[in-house]
Amino acid sequence: MRKIAVDAMGGDFAPKAVIEGAILAASELPENYQIVLIGKQDAMLEVLHDLEYRKGAIEMIYCNDVIEMHEHPTRAFSQKPNSSIGVGFKLLKEGQVSAFCSAGNTGAMMVGSLFTLRTLGNIQRPPIAGYFPLKNGNFSLMLDIGANADCKPEVLMQFAELGSLYARFALNIESPKVGLVNIGEEEEKGNTVSQAAYQLLKNNKKINFIGNVEGRDLFEGKADVYVTEGFTGNVLFKMGESLYEYAVSQGINDPLINRMNYEVAGGSPIIGVNGNVIVGHGISSPLAIKNMILLAKKQIESNVVDKIKEVFS
Amino acid sequence: MRKIAVDAMGGDFAPKAVIEGAILAASELPENYQIVLIGKQDAMLEVLHDLEYRKGAIEMIYCNDVIEMHEHPTRAFSQKPNSSIGVGFKLLKEGQVSAFCSAGNTGAMMVGSLFTLRTLGNIQRPPIAGYFPLKNGNFSLMLDIGANADCKPEVLMQFAELGSLYARFALNIESPKVGLVNIGEEEEKGNTVSQAAYQLLKNNKKINFIGNVEGRDLFEGKADVYVTEGFTGNVLFKMGESLYEYAVSQGINDPLINRMNYEVAGGSPIIGVNGNVIVGHGISSPLAIKNMILLAKKQIESNVVDKIKEVFS
Numbered sequence: 001m002r003k004i005a006v007d008a009m010g011g012d013f014a015p016k017a018v019i020e021g022a023i024l025a026a027s028e029l030p031e032n033y034q035i036v037l038i039g040k041q042d043a044m045l046e047v048l049h050d051l052e053y054r055k056g057a058i059e060m061i062y063c064n065d066v067i068e069m070h071e072h073p074t075r076a077f078s079q080k081p082n083s084s085i086g087v088g089f090k091l092l093k094e095g096q097v098s099a100f101c102s103a104g105n106t107g108a109m110m111v112g113s114l115f116t117l118r119t120l121g122n123i124q125r126p127p128i129a130g131y132f133p134l135k136n137g138n139f140s141l142m143l144d145i146g147a148n149a150d151c152k153p154e155v156l157m158q159f160a161e162l163g164s165l166y167a168r169f170a171l172n173i174e175s176p177k178v179g180l181v182n183i184g185e186e187e188e189k190g191n192t193v194s195q196a197a198y199q200l201l202k203n204n205k206k207i208n209f210i211g212n213v214e215g216r217d218l219f220e221g222k223a224d225v226y227v228t229e230g231f232t233g234n235v236l237f238k239m240g241e242s243l244y245e246y247a248v249s250q251g252i253n254d255p256l257i258n259r260m261n262y263e264v265a266g267g268s269p270i271i272g273v274n275g276n277v278i279v280g281h282g283i284s285s286p287l288a289i290k291n292m293i294l295l296a297k298k299q300i301e302s303n304v305v306d307k308i309k310e311v312f313s
Numbered sequence: 314m315r316k317i318a319v320d321a322m323g324g325d326f327a328p329k330a331v332i333e334g335a336i337l338a339a340s341e342l343p344e345n346y347q348i349v350l351i352g353k354q355d356a357m358l359e360v361l362h363d364l365e366y367r368k369g370a371i372e373m374i375y376c377n378d379v380i381e382m383h384e385h386p387t388r389a390f391s392q393k394p395n396s397s398i399g400v401g402f403k404l405l406k407e408g409q410v411s412a413f414c415s416a417g418n419t420g421a422m423m424v425g426s427l428f429t430l431r432t433l434g435n436i437q438r439p440p441i442a443g444y445f446p447l448k449n450g451n452f453s454l455m456l457d458i459g460a461n462a463d464c465k466p467e468v469l470m471q472f473a474e475l476g477s478l479y480a481r482f483a484l485n486i487e488s489p490k491v492g493l494v495n496i497g498e499e500e501e502k503g504n505t506v507s508q509a510a511y512q513l514l515k516n517n518k519k520i521n522f523i524g525n526v527e528g529r530d531l532f533e534g535k536a537d538v539y540v541t542e543g544f545t546g547n548v549l550f551k552m553g554e555s556l557y558e559y560a561v562s563q564g565i566n567d568p569l570i571n572r573m574n575y576e577v578a579g580g581s582p583i584i585g586v587n588g589n590v591i592v593g594h595g596i597s598s599p600l601a602i603k604n605m606i607l608l609a610k611k612q613i614e615s616n617v618v619d620k621i622k623e624v625f626s
Contacts, residue, residue, distance in 0.1 A: 150504040183462060183547040183548060215547065215551025231496055231504045231545065238496075239529065239532075239549060242532055246448060
């Protein structure tokens with residue numbers, strides 16, 4: 001039995017949206033999978049009471065604390081070991097579950113990943129990898145999208161390596177093309193960090209570096225992996241999400257813009273830590289939660305964490 | 314007579330697109346305006362030969378050199394004083410024209426602005442200000458969008474002051490709201506530069522600072538002035554432009570997305586230098602050139618350069 005732990009208390013519409021999403025996912029998961037919902041007993045039972053689901057598909061683990069969205073991540077994670085996030089990482093660390101997903105406090109998910117699971121080998125700063133939609137119907141992996149606002153060139157190089165491994169094993173792309181998000185095509189273009197990162201990427205034999213990608217290239221899918229500091233990545237991603245919301249309000253129904261909807265990918269993996277961790281959007285709907293859980297399944301089956309461990313240790 | 318100089322050799326489709334755009338603009342400008350086209354005689358006459366226009370509306374000044382799009386800006390500007398860009402800055406410096414517009418080498422336009430016109434007062438790094446489209450039908454001014462990839466916090470603070478003055482005098486916004494492009498709402502969020510810039514902006518009495526704006530806020534128009542390092546600003550802008558092109562290809566006709574079209578604003582002013590300088594997109598069409606020239610007119614009439622001079626000297 002493979003188990004995917006889900007933070008039932010995480011997100012603006014938790015626990016209802018999370019539990020509904022988990023039930024949707026349960027109906028699509030094979031029988032050897034089980035979803036482990038972690039949350040406060042009363043709150044969970046109240047929601048589950050009205051819903052129908054295959055009992056064996058969902059297990060419940062109770063906790064008595066919650067890390068709220070605006071709590072300080074490090075402090076909250078240390079002070080609330082019996083929060084849903086704290087318990088989730090404990091289960092993952094102990095191998096009782098194969099993945100942990102939460103649409104709750106992203107900072108606390110990052111802290112849990114670093115403190116409880118630890119980074120793999122010499123990885124300095126695990127990135128959050130976002131699924132960036134392309135015109136051709138696929139996604140590129142953009143990393144980082146917000147965990148690391150400032151990055152040294154060496155850190156960007158690790159993002160490139162991690163993104164390549166993820167794209168290869170979790171997305172089945174043979175030799176993933178890596179592009180550096182930048183403000184010009186030529187290698188001397190950019191800010192200090194991107195100029196230095198370009199040289200590291202160019203000379204790195206472990207990746208298939210294709211050079212800089214500009215803002216205008218992003219939807220074209222010039223690369224399978226887009227490397228960027230979390231600052232720019234986050235602004236780009238959030239702008240895309242807001243554009244999707246705007247398009248819906250205008251009645252625009254377009255395949256590219258529709259995939260700017262955070263619900264489609266459902267979540268973003270934290271890569272480079274010793275376990276499968278997926279973070280979701282704070283406003284996650286049941287559909288988003290379902291897709292986050294299915295993403296966790298895909299990532300578990302790819303064994304990408306073990307592949308990264310082999311390379312980085 | 315007020316004169317607007319236009320680099321007839323600047324842009325991928327020069328001189329044809331530029332001259333056609335100038336003629337379109339001439340038909341909309343009042344009689345006390347004249348467009349001064351600067352370019353190679355043969356190339357200009359060949360295009361003009363086939364076109365009709367009011368003779369008094371367009372003057373021609375011949376040069377025998379051109380700074381190409383991919384030349385090194387500083388080197389090219391020094392070595393080609395008789396290029397269209399070189400001549401344009403000379404005319405502007407001497408007061409023979411009131412503004413200079415070019416869709417050519419942006420770096421050379423920046424160098425010309427710095428070397429020939431000079432910055433005003435203690436301005437450290439003049440930004441390029443882009444017109445960022447909003448859901449409400451207006452634009453916010455985003456600065457910088459590419460001239461300064463790395464910015465110190467003090468430089469971002471000057472962008473805020475410059476943007477405020479530009480919005481007040483050139484865009485007639487009484488007390489322009491200033492937002493810092495960032496990756497969270499709270500003041501402690503962001504990268505090192507944005508965190509430090511936040512403190513400077515918060516304590517600056519000359520501006521109406523409203524705090525951070527995230528990627529998802531940009532189209533909402535939370536602020537009239539968006540302050541950002543040129544790196545992020547450039548990537549955002551170019552992504553928007555490519556989205557417009559994509560939307561056209563899909564038959565999407567939406568008021569917000571349509572204004573991501575660079576042709577609508579036509580150009581972007583370089584602010585903080587001693588003169589009216591507008592740069593256009595390399596792929597500028599006649600429509601874009603026309604709008605760039607009309608933007609120059611608006612900027613001339615606002616006297617915004619004098620207003621900035623008063624404040625910064």
